[in-house]
Amino acid sequence: MNRLLVPALLTALVVGVAAPSSSDDMGEAARAGQWQLGALRLPEAWRMSRGAGVVVAVLDTGVNSRHPDLAGAVLPGPDLTGATRGPWGQHGTAMASLIAGRGHGDGRGLIGVAPAAEVLSVRVTLENGDPLREQRRSGGGDALAKGIRYAADHGADVISMSLGGGSGSWEGSAPEEESVQYAIGKGAVLVASSGNDGDAGNRKNFPAAYPGVIAVGAVDRALQVARFSNRQDYLSVVAPGTEIVTADGADSYVVGDGTSSAAALVAGIAALIKAAHPEMSPYHVRRAIELGTRKRPADGYSRAYGHGVANALLALRAADRLAAPASAAPTPGAYFGEGPPPPSRLPVVAGMLTLVVALSARVIVRHRRRGRDSA
Template identity: 70%
Template sequence: MRRPRLRAALLSLSLLFLSSQLGLATPAAADDEMGALARAKQWQVGTLRLHDAWRVTQGENVLVAVLDTGVRGDHQDLRGSVVHGPDLTGAGRAGGVWGHHGTAMASLIAGHGHGEGKAGGVLGVAPAAKVLSVRVTLENSDPRRAKRRAGGHDALAKGIRYAVDRGAEVISMSLGGGSGSWEGSAAEEEAVQYAVAHGAVLVASSGNDGESTNRKNFPAAYPGVIAVGAVDRNFRLAGFSNRQDYLSVVAPGVDIVSAGGARRYVVGDGTSSAAAMVAGIAALIRSAYPDLSPYHVRRAIELGTRKRPRGGYSTGYGHGVADAALALRVAERLAGPTQPPPLPAEHFGEDPSGPPPGSRALVIAGLVALALALSARILLHHDRRRAVPWSRGGAPP
């Protein structure tokens, strides 16, 4: 998790909020102004080609689990879209220091905006999806983080299993650079295997110490997890984005506007935001092509990229910059009878830095078997559900 860096946009939003409190503007007018400014600052909508993707689906009938600091479902851009799960941190909510980072990530996944025609506020990548909030870690500002590893006692592993058992088809884990782990754990790796075996797609941030130690970060490094790095609006790799051989793709992660507390927005940088957006793309694919296996959802995201690096892969860009419209196009092809050759096995999660431990070798074999089995199932039970299209440039219903 990277602490958001404040921008002029955030100052403008704060001034609008302050003016409403001082009676210089009505709360409704301030909300409209803040919502309009937040929407105007969402440069990732064009970069990810979301309007084209939304002609196919907006993420209907998909539940995305957000394993984070908790999600505040009372934010106007998320109201009605959040299902509250357990707090697995054991820390409680004393002092109200919770839900800021998780709410921001949820808004980038499933924010639906607000106001007349939902023309203001944050639009997530899959605005019709539902979010399952599971608190597995603490905020950066929570003083208890310094006393113990945030989300200790296998909170992440328990959260993954809880999400799967509650029907989550996509699991978003923006836990890089501080709230994740540098070593990993057997319980977490087994939970990831459990999720993939049950058809869930897992996405995680690659980490934010690319300018310093560039450490291997978990859960991004587990086999079967889609690891996501960050780029700016010019497709330049963010300096803080970790460079590792397990990286899948990169996505917008600089100057990203997202929901904050009630009636507020924040602007920040980090691979957390990039991972949340890719989780949203996974939700779009799952909505349009529900029979695709986690392996094929990943392939669609990796093959459906822009600015592909020379040679097709690099440790900085992975397979390229995520593109929702292209990913859906590849997913349509993968859901059909003709499928392209498989990607190298290491890009589905194997750690190329050394020989895999016994448990990792088993999961790679299991993932291959699962992919083959589900591919056969796709040929027999192909379902191409499409959402009702909405006009380009409008807002989701």
């Protein structure tokens, strides 16, 4: 089924708080506003992995590689929307900066969750403000399904989809679901935003609801679920999704709320895990993210929090445990003679005493028998 895909960024406000006097000042303000770095324990996680060697496909409105925080991080991909004009790349650039932003200069600009990873830009939807969205369906022919397959066929380790719903269709589509399973079969980890109508219709949102996709909701600075975050039984985890600073255009920044940002951050965590454990299956990457959470619900799961608040450091530790062999191979000790010494001499002594008693009993019996025969 063809349908318009709606990027899940809820609001956007220009960062120019206190009117920075230069781009350097703006970059410093952007870095200072990244409250998610501490919430996800990223400085500690980066000692274990920074996402090197991993490709994260950003299926969105396109990624602007000219933003200074994304220099050298963007791999060009196709435009599957069929649109030749209109706004381009704002939302996709924002999400890419959260995943693989590299900053610029000393302490300026945005740092993504996986700053050593690369992002593959695949345009599958139009911007919220694009008038063509009111006139036609994005792509005209399963753009998202095609984008997922393209990403899987072109080396994507992780596929990030901060989008969903649209055109009144919320039941998903067969081509999309088939493409999801195709990508998982090729080893890709798929992540999607849960949706932003949690305080309204709270509808089932695709692609988040497809089996195998890591569906992500949003929390605020207090790690409380944001009112707009969709609450569904397929929710996997939640992550920071309010007052999130992202890249915008070629050299500016915005602050926004939405499950879009939360999904991009979790896609970055998946990239950290894949860099540390390249052969780990999508299922085990998902389990590591779910096991490595904070603020876990009392019953272990809820429709609001999923398995809890995502945490990069704890997820990496969980991945290490999942990747460890079931039983460690025995290591040689200090004894290298004909065989290992017995763990204790007591069983040996007891056995020898038993053997002596048994032999003595046999000698006595034999002597008695001989006595009777000779009598």
